[in-house]
Amino acid sequence: MGKKNKQFVEKITAMEDDFAQWYTDVVKQADLVDYGQVRGTMIIKPYGYAIWENIKNELDRMFKETGHTNVAFPLFIPESLLQKEKDHVEGFAPEVAWVTHGGEEELTERIAVRPTSEVLFCDYYSNNIHSYRDLPKLYNQWGNVVRWEKTTRPFLRSSEFHWQEGHTAHATDEEATEETNRMLETYAKLVEEYLAVPVLKGRKTDKEKFAGAKFTLTIEALMHDGKALQSGTSHHFGTGFAEAFDINYLDKDGKSQFVHQTSWGLSTRIMGALIMVHGDNRGLVVPPKIAPTQAMIVPIAQHKEGVLDKAYELRDKLAKVARVDIDGSDKMPGWKFNEYEMKGIPVRVEMGPKDIEKEQVVLVRRDTGEKEFVPVAEVETRLVELLDEVQSNLYQRALDHRNEMTTVAKDMDEFKEKIEEGGFIKAMWCGDVSCEESIKEETTATSRCIPYEEEKVADTCVCCGKKAKELVYWARAY
Amino acid sequence: MGKKNKQFVEKITAMEDDFAQWYTDVVKQADLVDYGQVRGTMIIKPYGYAIWENIKNELDRMFKETGHTNVAFPLFIPESLLQKEKDHVEGFAPEVAWVTHGGEEELTERIAVRPTSEVLFCDYYSNNIHSYRDLPKLYNQWGNVVRWEKTTRPFLRSSEFHWQEGHTAHATDEEATEETNRMLETYAKLVEEYLAVPVLKGRKTDKEKFAGAKFTLTIEALMHDGKALQSGTSHHFGTGFAEAFDINYLDKDGKSQFVHQTSWGLSTRIMGALIMVHGDNRGLVVPPKIAPTQAMIVPIAQHKEGVLDKAYELRDKLAKVARVDIDGSDKMPGWKFNEYEMKGIPVRVEMGPKDIEKEQVVLVRRDTGEKEFVPVAEVETRLVELLDEVQSNLYQRALDHRNEMTTVAKDMDEFKEKIEEGGFIKAMWCGDVSCEESIKEETTATSRCIPYEEEKVADTCVCCGKKAKELVYWARAY
Numbered sequence: 001m002g003k004k005n006k007q008f009v010e011k012i013t014a015m016e017d018d019f020a021q022w023y024t025d026v027v028k029q030a031d032l033v034d035y036g037q038v039r040g041t042m043i044i045k046p047y048g049y050a051i052w053e054n055i056k057n058e059l060d061r062m063f064k065e066t067g068h069t070n071v072a073f074p075l076f077i078p079e080s081l082l083q084k085e086k087d088h089v090e091g092f093a094p095e096v097a098w099v100t101h102g103g104e105e106e107l108t109e110r111i112a113v114r115p116t117s118e119v120l121f122c123d124y125y126s127n128n129i130h131s132y133r134d135l136p137k138l139y140n141q142w143g144n145v146v147r148w149e150k151t152t153r154p155f156l157r158s159s160e161f162h163w164q165e166g167h168t169a170h171a172t173d174e175e176a177t178e179e180t181n182r183m184l185e186t187y188a189k190l191v192e193e194y195l196a197v198p199v200l201k202g203r204k205t206d207k208e209k210f211a212g213a214k215f216t217l218t219i220e221a222l223m224h225d226g227k228a229l230q231s232g233t234s235h236h237f238g239t240g241f242a243e244a245f246d247i248n249y250l251d252k253d254g255k256s257q258f259v260h261q262t263s264w265g266l267s268t269r270i271m272g273a274l275i276m277v278h279g280d281n282r283g284l285v286v287p288p289k290i291a292p293t294q295a296m297i298v299p300i301a302q303h304k305e306g307v308l309d310k311a312y313e314l315r316d317k318l319a320k321v322a323r324v325d326i327d328g329s330d331k332m333p334g335w336k337f338n339e340y341e342m343k344g345i346p347v348r349v350e351m352g353p354k355d356i357e358k359e360q361v362v363l364v365r366r367d368t369g370e371k372e373f374v375p376v377a378e379v380e381t382r383l384v385e386l387l388d389e390v391q392s393n394l395y396q397r398a399l400d401h402r403n404e405m406t407t408v409a410k411d412m413d414e415f416k417e418k419i420e421e422g423g424f425i426k427a428m429w430c431g432d433v434s435c436e437e438s439i440k441e442e443t444t445a446t447s448r449c450i451p452y453e454e455e456k457v458a459d460t461c462v463c464c465g466k467k468a469k470e471l472v473y474w475a476r477a478y
Numbered sequence: 479m480g481k482k483n484k485q486f487v488e489k490i491t492a493m494e495d496d497f498a499q500w501y502t503d504v505v506k507q508a509d510l511v512d513y514g515q516v517r518g519t520m521i522i523k524p525y526g527y528a529i530w531e532n533i534k535n536e537l538d539r540m541f542k543e544t545g546h547t548n549v550a551f552p553l554f555i556p557e558s559l560l561q562k563e564k565d566h567v568e569g570f571a572p573e574v575a576w577v578t579h580g581g582e583e584e585l586t587e588r589i590a591v592r593p594t595s596e597v598l599f600c601d602y603y604s605n606n607i608h609s610y611r612d613l614p615k616l617y618n619q620w621g622n623v624v625r626w627e628k629t630t631r632p633f634l635r636s637s638e639f640h641w642q643e644g645h646t647a648h649a650t651d652e653e654a655t656e657e658t659n660r661m662l663e664t665y666a667k668l669v670e671e672y673l674a675v676p677v678l679k680g681r682k683t684d685k686e687k688f689a690g691a692k693f694t695l696t697i698e699a700l701m702h703d704g705k706a707l708q709s710g711t712s713h714h715f716g717t718g719f720a721e722a723f724d725i726n727y728l729d730k731d732g733k734s735q736f737v738h739q740t741s742w743g744l745s746t747r748i749m750g751a752l753i754m755v756h757g758d759n760r761g762l763v764v765p766p767k768i769a770p771t772q773a774m775i776v777p778i779a780q781h782k783e784g785v786l787d788k789a790y791e792l793r794d795k796l797a798k799v800a801r802v803d804i805d806g807s808d809k810m811p812g813w814k815f816n817e818y819e820m821k822g823i824p825v826r827v828e829m830g831p832k833d834i835e836k837e838q839v840v841l842v843r844r845d846t847g848e849k850e851f852v853p854v855a856e857v858e859t860r861l862v863e864l865l866d867e868v869q870s871n872l873y874q875r876a877l878d879h880r881n882e883m884t885t886v887a888k889d890m891d892e893f894k895e896k897i898e899e900g901g902f903i904k905a906m907w908c909g910d911v912s913c914e915e916s917i918k919e920e921t922t923a924t925s926r927c928i929p930y931e932e933e934k935v936a937d938t939c940v941c942c943g944k945k946a947k948e949l950v951y952w953a954r955a956y
Contacts, residue, residue: 034602036552037559038589043602046547046617053548070527074519075553075591075622075638076575081515097554098579099591102626102637103572111516113553113577113591124512124521139524144553144622148580160553 011342014281019225024154026275030284030343033154040152040159044268047343050292052162052268056142058194058290059164059266062186068138068166073120075144077112081119085244088118091211095147097159113146118212118237118263121167122245129259132171132251136179140166155272156229156478163267169247169259173238176260180236183264184217187232195270196287196394197221197277198402199231200424200473202449207433210263214238220448220473222402223276226422228448228475231273234264272478277398278367284344285366287394288387295363295383296340297326300333300352310356314349314379321380322387324349341366346390347383367393406473410458411465412442415474419443424475428468430461439463439474448473489820492759497703502632504753508762508821511632518630518637522746525821528770530640530746534620536672536768537642537744540664546616546644551598553622555590559597563722566596569689573625575637591624596690596715596741599645600723607737610649610729614657618644633750634707634956641745647725647737651716654738658714661742662695665710673748674765674872675699675755676880677709678902678951680927685911688741692716698926698951700880701754704900706926706953709751712742750956755876756845762822763844765872766865773841773861774818775804778811778830788834792827792857799858800865802827819844824868825861845871884951888936889943890920893952897921902953906946908939917941917952926951 012025027033032048035041044052060070076099083089092115099111114120125137142164152158166183170176184201191197199219209216213235221231242248242258251257278285288294295318299311308328318324327336333350340348350362359376363383367390374382405423409415418425425445429435439462440446455471462468490503505511510526513519522530538548554577561567570593577589592598603615620642630636644661648654662679669675677697687694691713699709720726720736729735756763766772773796777789786806796802805814811828818826828840837854841861845868852860883901887893896903903923907913917940918924933949940946 034606036554036598037556037601038552038554041552041554043552043598044550046549049548049550052550069524070531071524072522072527072530072622072640074514074516074521075624076514076516076519078515094581096581097577097589099575100578101576101588103574105626110579111575120514120521123515128512144550146553148583162550 011338012281012283015224015279022279022281023276026279026283027154032271032275032284035154038159040149040157042154042158042160044162047292048271051274051286051290052271054290054292055190055194055270056164059186059190060142062190063140063164063166066138066182066186068140071139071141072143073117073124073141075114077114077117077119079110079112081123082112084119084122085212085241088212088241092116092147095149097146097148115145115147116265117141117145117165118167118241119245121263122241122247122261125169125259126245126247129169129247129249131249135169135171135249135259136175137169138166138179139168140164155268155275158268161268163265165265166263168262169242170261171249171251171257171259173260176236176238176262180217180234180262180264183262184219184232184234187234187264187266188219190266191219191221191231191270191273192395194287194289195274196289196391196398197231197273198395198399200449200451202451202473204233204449205433205436205447205472207436208447210235212237212240214240218449220475221273221277222398222405222424222475223273223478224279224401225276226405226476228424228477229269229273229276230448230477231270232264232266235262237261237263278394279344283342285394286344286346288346288391291344291346292323293325293345294322294387295324295347295349296336296345297324297349297351298333298336298340299326299328300350300355302328304353306356307351307353311351314351314361314376318349318380318383321384347386349383365390367397408457409462411462412439415439415445415462416443419445419474419476422476424448424473426455426457426471426473427462428456428458428460429470429472430464430466431469432461432464432466435461435463443476445474445476448475448477489816490759490761493702493757500757500759501754504757504761505632510749510753510762513632516637518627518635520632520636520638522640525770526749529752529764529768530749532768532770533668533672533748534642537664537668538620540668541618541642541644544616544660544664546618549617549619550621551595551602551619553592555592555595555597557588557590559601560590562597562600563690563719566690566719570594570625573627575624575626593623593625594743595619595623595643596645596719597723599741600719600725600739603647603737604723604725607647607725607727609727613647613649613727613737614653615647616644616657617646618642633746633753636746639746641743643743644741646740647720648739649727649729649735649737651738654714654716654740658695658712658740658742661740662697662710662712665712665742665744666697668744669697669699669709669748669751670873672765672767673752674767674869674876675709675751676873676877678927678929680929680951682711682927683911683914683925683950685914686925688713690715690718692718696927698953699751699755700876700883700902700953701751701956702757702879703754704883704954706902706955707747707751707754708926708955709748710742710744713740715739715741756872757822761820763872764822764824766824766869769822769824770801771803771823772800772865773802773825773827774814774823775802775827775829776811776814776818777804777806778828778833780806782831784834785829785831789829792829792839792854796827796858796861799862825864827861843868845875886935887940889940890917893917893923893940894921897923897952897954900954902926902951904933904935904949905940905952906934906936906938907948907950908942908944909947910939910942913939913941921954923952923954926953926955
């Protein structure tokens with residue numbers, strides 16, 4: 001074990017020593033991402049993309065089950081169109097990449113590479129919605145957007161990122177509210193059930209809501225280092241965009257009404273959550289439900305007669321119940337163990353001459369390192385069970401961690417002390433943005449959400465001591 | 479029938495009258511596309527996107543079956559990187575959209591919005607390929623690219639389009655050749671078997687090959703109006719890019735070697751082929767294998783008791799064997815017939831009180847308009863058969879059309895006469911680019927491909943009369 005651990009130390013920084021460096025090392029060593037040549041852009045490599053593809057496929061299925069259809073809107077937005085909604089343009093203009101030339105020709109109007117597509121959908125809706133019969137519009141698009149960020153990190157904050165953005169239009173405020181809630185629940189389901197990451201669900205404060213939204217719902221996850229990561233947001237626009245873009249329809253009584261809109265997005269940022277919630281000092285840990293390879297077969301002493309044949313037989317057998325791969329290359333088993341631990345493959349299956357003799361295989365869990373010997377006749381059943389156990393354990397472990405790292409603060413002294421330990425702080429707030437701002441200034445913590453489930457841990461605002469309005473989860477965040 | 483036809487005349491231009499206008503009308507009326515605000519960009523609407531998604535899913539499956547993995551490379555290319563391969567930059571620079579500002583700040587180096595991603599993959603490969611063990615690299619990416627075109631048309635030529643681009647690196651020229659061929663065959667299979675569009679397979683002349691390629695393979699389809707459409711291309715780069723980007727590896731003997739590369743792409747242009755090969759004066763015709771809805775149930779006299787219940791029962795039953803939908807809205811059956819014919823849904827299923835009484839349903843084929851009465855007990859079997867028949871018929875009809883429109887020309891007089899009738903002209907060529915250029919100048923026809931299967935229709939070049947080298951398919955093209 002001594003030697004093996006040393007190899008890891010060489011490969012990746014221990015998370016206790018430098019969490020940021022550990023993250024960068026894992027991203028690189030697990031073959032998820034490489035850096036693009038333009039500042040802050042990333043190359044998502046085959047393994048990273050395969051994980052994202054699995055996330056995408058599950059989410060896309062959920063969207064379709066709830067009546068949404070995919071579309072593809074343009075990458076380009078004329079500057080004048082972007083400026084139509086005041087709050088929105090103020091929020092995004094500082095981060096826009098501008099196209100000014102097409103071939104040799106200088107453009108008469110600058111073109112924004114979309115930082116998000118609200119204005120494109122609004123423009124379309126204003127031309128295509130006429131009657132209550134045209135509603136609701138439940139559109140989603142998978143694509144790339146660009147935000148010219150000052151400091152960037154793979155997945156967490158990149159100049160270009162991949163995501164889906166849903167844009168819907170409804171006849172009534174209630175329907176839009178239902179949709180906003182439904183999509184947040186969809187995100188929560190994806191992230192909790194598939195990524196095994198527990199989330200807090202709640203509403204953003206006005207300061208933290210989306211530029212142009214009436215309100216924003218969010219799911220917030222806690223990373224291993226005690227920092228929060230916003231993992232998906234769902235916005236209710238009310239009629240703000242509809243008024244700016246003149247999106248109206250004739251209701252059943254022939255009266256003109258503005259539509260009520262929502263938008264919601266989940267991006268490759270979620271890959272950051274995956275890494276920082278489940279990863280350890282051996283590398284990535286991928287939850288079975290989204291793992292491109294759920295079990296990797298490593299033949300032992302494969303040069304011995306019959307071992308490889310048996311291992312491939314096992315592969316064919318297990319491929320019927322799980323996503324299984326085999327490494328029959330001439331690399332040493334030790335190298336293979338390290339490699340697939342680094343990649344976070346949930347289960348390793350070992351099979352050598354002794355195992356063949358005993359008609360057994362060895363299953364090794366990535367999450368706990370536990371090893372078990374399973375009769376060949378039972379391996380299909382056991383593997384499926386074990387994958388479920390790994391999935392549940394990852395979720396439970398992350399939930400325990402979050403619970404341990406969630407504390408209460410009743411005044412700023414307590415707040416400042418506890419924020420140094422990381423995690424979520426539950427504290428009452430008066431609702432005044434100036435308190436929110438001074439908390440951020442004094443502690444660098446931000447309000448993460450006002451939870452769905454109301455709670456009361458004190459009567460007065462943690463910051464100003466005046467009467468509290470509601471409980472807020474605070475944390476330092478990515 | 480008179481009245482019904484008239485309605486269509488109002489909706490879309492007849493293809494005999496104005497094929498270009500017919501195309502635009504179908505694209506719009508079948509709800510495939512709308513125009514974006516930036517010149518030449520398009521909004522792919524739900525129905526258009528659903529068809530593209532089906533095409534994409536089939537092709538993606540084929541890629542994975544042949545060992546390819548998906549990745550996501552950046553949208554942005556620094557100008558200096560784009561300039562590394564001389565032929566390549568000359569080919570693409572005139573069409574590049576340039577980003578010059580990020581937020582408020584002017585960039586020190588202009589950034590190209592990718593017109594294609596060869597240089598990005600080459601740059602990556604040069605850093606990531608070291609040994610023969612790293613080969614082959616079989617990468618593909620689904621994404622959007624931008625080419626600043628002067629004249630644009632939905633799907634056929636747009637400023638931004640969606641596609642996949644495969645980029646591979648191999649140890650030997652032979653392997654790269656195999657890959658180039660394999661991917662062209664993959665495209666041919668997709669387009670012929672799924673889109674029911676027959677294609678010519680062949681090699682491009684040097685004049686028409688990809689900027690920077692050693693040779694380009696192509697599949698060429700013939701549209702209803704007799705013009706050709708390049709429907710997918712596969713390029714062999716030899717070591718040209720490898721030399722420009724210094725992509726080398728140590729072979730088994732420890733000797734440094736350049737890699738041999740390929741790239742291949744198929745884009746939303748193929749939607750244009752779909753429309754222009756199968757469409758008619760009633761609108762779009764979608765081949766069953768890629769139709770989002772393969773059969774649409776239209777209840778007749780649905781206000782009568784039991785009709786809607788029976789129709790939904792039928793829907794549930796048929797949904798087990800095909801992609802089926804039902805229109806139970808209160809619109810008139812005539813409106814529904816027109817609408818789903820316009821959308822090209824392969825089969826319409828009618829069911830009214832009389833049919834229920836007789837325990838039958840009516841199936842109507844979109845391709846021929848033929849109607850048949852089928853006992854309810856047999857409808858599942860019959861529908862599946864019928865969808866197969868429609869698929870085969872569409873292919874056969876398109877093949878017959880192409881065969882009828884393929885002629886031979888032995889001299890320029892014959893060439894000029896025949897090109898006016900449209901279609902492919904088979905004519906011998908001396909191999910000299912000046913002949914190719916004068917043919918284009920005199921007739922606006924271009925060389926489409928040198929077919930895989932060699933043929934000889936004369937001894938001398940159709941243009942200069944000198945000794946012919948090979949047979950070329952020529953056509954006016956999109």
